Amino acid sequence: MSSPVPPPTVPTPLVPQSAGGASVATPAPARSSSQSQSGGNLGTFGVKSGLAQMLKGGVIMDVVNAEQARIAEEAGACAVMALERVPADIRKEGGVARMSDPKMIKEIQNAVTIPVMAKVRIGHIVEAQILQAIGIDYIDESEVLTPADDEHHLNKHNYKVPFVCGARDLGEALRRISEGAAMIRTKGEAGTGNVVEAVRHQRAVMGQIRKASVMSEEELFTFAKEIQAPYHLVKETARLKRLPVVNFAAGGIATPADAALMMQLGCDGVFVGSGIFHSGDPAKRARAIVQAVTHYNNPKILAEVSEDLGPAMVGLTIDDELKGGRLAARGH
Amino acid sequence: MGVGGMSVTVGILALQGAFVEHEAALQRLDRKIEVVLVKTPEDLEKCDALIIPGGESTTIALLARLSGLMDPLKKFVSERPVWGTCAGAILLSQTVENTKKGGQEVLGGMSIGIARNGWGSQIESFEADLTVSGLKDPENPFRGVFIRAPVVIELKPAANDPPVEVVASLSPELLPPALSAPDHSNEPKTFVALRQGLHFLTTFHPELTRDDRFHEYFVRECVLPRHSPKG
Numbered sequence: 001m002s003s004p005v006p007p008p009t010v011p012t013p014l015v016p017q018s019a020g021g022a023s024v025a026t027p028a029p030a031r032s033s034s035q036s037q038s039g040g041n042l043g044t045f046g047v048k049s050g051l052a053q054m055l056k057g058g059v060i061m062d063v064v065n066a067e068q069a070r071i072a073e074e075a076g077a078c079a080v081m082a083l084e085r086v087p088a089d090i091r092k093e094g095g096v097a098r099m100s101d102p103k104m105i106k107e108i109q110n111a112v113t114i115p116v117m118a119k120v121r122i123g124h125i126v127e128a129q130i131l132q133a134i135g136i137d138y139i140d141e142s143e144v145l146t147p148a149d150d151e152h153h154l155n156k157h158n159y160k161v162p163f164v165c166g167a168r169d170l171g172e173a174l175r176r177i178s179e180g181a182a183m184i185r186t187k188g189e190a191g192t193g194n195v196v197e198a199v200r201h202q203r204a205v206m207g208q209i210r211k212a213s214v215m216s217e218e219e220l221f222t223f224a225k226e227i228q229a230p231y232h233l234v235k236e237t238a239r240l241k242r243l244p245v246v247n248f249a250a251g252g253i254a255t256p257a258d259a260a261l262m263m264q265l266g267c268d269g270v271f272v273g274s275g276i277f278h279s280g281d282p283a284k285r286a287r288a289i290v291q292a293v294t295h296y297n298n299p300k301i302l303a304e305v306s307e308d309l310g311p312a313m314v315g316l317t318i319d320d321e322l323k324g325g326r327l328a329a330r331g332h
Numbered sequence: 333m334g335v336g337g338m339s340v341t342v343g344i345l346a347l348q349g350a351f352v353e354h355e356a357a358l359q360r361l362d363r364k365i366e367v368v369l370v371k372t373p374e375d376l377e378k379c380d381a382l383i384i385p386g387g388e389s390t391t392i393a394l395l396a397r398l399s400g401l402m403d404p405l406k407k408f409v410s411e412r413p414v415w416g417t418c419a420g421a422i423l424l425s426q427t428v429e430n431t432k433k434g435g436q437e438v439l440g441g442m443s444i445g446i447a448r449n450g451w452g453s454q455i456e457s458f459e460a461d462l463t464v465s466g467l468k469d470p471e472n473p474f475r476g477v478f479i480r481a482p483v484v485i486e487l488k489p490a491a492n493d494p495p496v497e498v499v500a501s502l503s504p505e506l507l508p509p510a511l512s513a514p515d516h517s518n519e520p521k522t523f524v525a526l527r528q529g530l531h532f533l534t535t536f537h538p539e540l541t542r543d544d545r546f547h548e549y550f551v552r553e554c555v556l557p558r559h560s561p562k563g
Contacts, residue, residue, distance in 0.1 A: 050537060051480065115480065294347050
């Protein structure tokens with residue numbers, strides 16, 4: 001497999017590159033950048049998408065308390081996702097799943113030095129304001145929580161904190177980017193330990209990008225209409241031959257081999273939710289998945305790190321009987 | 333053989349983080365550079381110089397240890413030019429503050445003390461124009477992208493060390509309030525690009541811009557002077 005195409009530098013999709021490329025374009029106005037007297041800009045799209053670029057080749061792990069966060073950090077996680085219940089437990093217990101208690105999130109922030117992410121319900125403007133106020137590093141506007149708004153996603157340009165959103169195909173990914181998401185992940189089917197949906201979503205995105213990359217302008221206009229995505233983002237994606245922001249795998253990844261599979265399919269990194277702390281030996285499995293993402297093209301190392309990890313989380317078949325239903329169908 | 337002289341191989345440590353961006357920047361330079369993405373000790377042996385990219389320094393250090401690269405990297409740093417950006421700058425420092433519990437392994441190489449994550453959480457990340465000495469088109473400011481950036485705490489060259497040279501510094505009012513006491517003792521905290529001998533460090537991310545002048549600078553000032561023909 002060839003090495004991945006470099007992601008765009010700075011805010012490519014939203015800001016045209018200057019033809020000479022000599023200096024960086026300042027991100028478009030009307031985003032939430034605040035200008036200080038000495039010319040420093042906070043919360044630009046460049047620093048939002050830039051943090052995602054720093055997370056590439058890494059593993060972001062779901063944790064429910066400070067102790068798990070420390071285990072994740074020691075195992076080499078590049079960030080942790082703080083939440084009250086991992087998706088497998090949300091499925092099992094049911095009920096409305098909401099943003100976590102800020103006190104619990106702060107305890108996790110105090111326990112580790114790596115970036116801390118947290119989830120808000122789709123469209124919940126105020127949960128996002130609260131997480132920004134406590135200085136979270138990244139917000140996941142996530143279908144794993146119960147949606148607060150079944151028609152509108154957040155206007156993510158309105159926040160200084162960056163957002164990641166799930167997507168099942170190219171149109172959904174580009175709609176989220178158009179709303180201000182600085183990072184995309186597959187939706188997969190969270191809490192199942194079953195990678196099939198994440199594979200389906202990643203293959204859909206990459207297949208559509210490959211098709212778009214050979215289209216004429218006329219065809220691109222029609223394609224943008226078909227996939228319900230803004231034309232300028234479709235065109236930019238076709239030019240780059242990849243999504244214009246970083247794209248991680250998520251939803252059902254349970255083993256080092258699953259993680260490496262998603263990397264070989266073109267993902268930039270991996271989220272692991274229930275797969276680590278619902279397994280027999282979380283510290284060992286976490287470390288093995290971290291190594292698998294770095295060495296995803298080296299079967300010899302993958303074989304070594306896959307050895308003797310103890311039981312993986314119990315996987316679920318994804319069908320109409322699936323307890324908790326299909327989370328990926330939330331949001332469009 | 334590259335155009336205009338012998339070919340030079342620059343490695344980019346590719347364990348985690350933004351290494352592909354550095355690769356693209358090196359490939360945009362006029363001078364032909366051979367690029368190796370370094371994941372194993374064998375990859376490292378091919379390199380005349382190395383870039384350590386941004387990413388999570390704890391993750392990169394752990395992966396270097398698990399991949400058998402930590403000792404080869406320490407040896408490399410003692411012999412050949414290395415440029416660290418952000419997380420890479422932390423790994424090139426002698427001492428680090430604000431580490432995870434239990435501390436963090438570093439490579440050393442530059443006589444400085446650094447603090448991780450000096451500005452606070454991601455919402456304090458920022459962009460700012462920098463005036464840089466020694467770049468091409470010096471009248472053109474360089475747009476520095478600072479993401480959860482580290483802060484230089486002190487320069488501490490020993491008697492026999494090469495001097496530490498300040499290549500770029502930040503306007504003091506951009507420092508976080510906790511660090512911006514107006515006395516002279518805080519001056520190192522404004523330093524965002526430093527050079528010592530053939531090593532180079534930036535606390536920001538030139539690889540996230542389309543401006544390749546820092547990559548050109550590293551090759552011209554650090555890599556080529558050290559480079560001698562192979563074989």
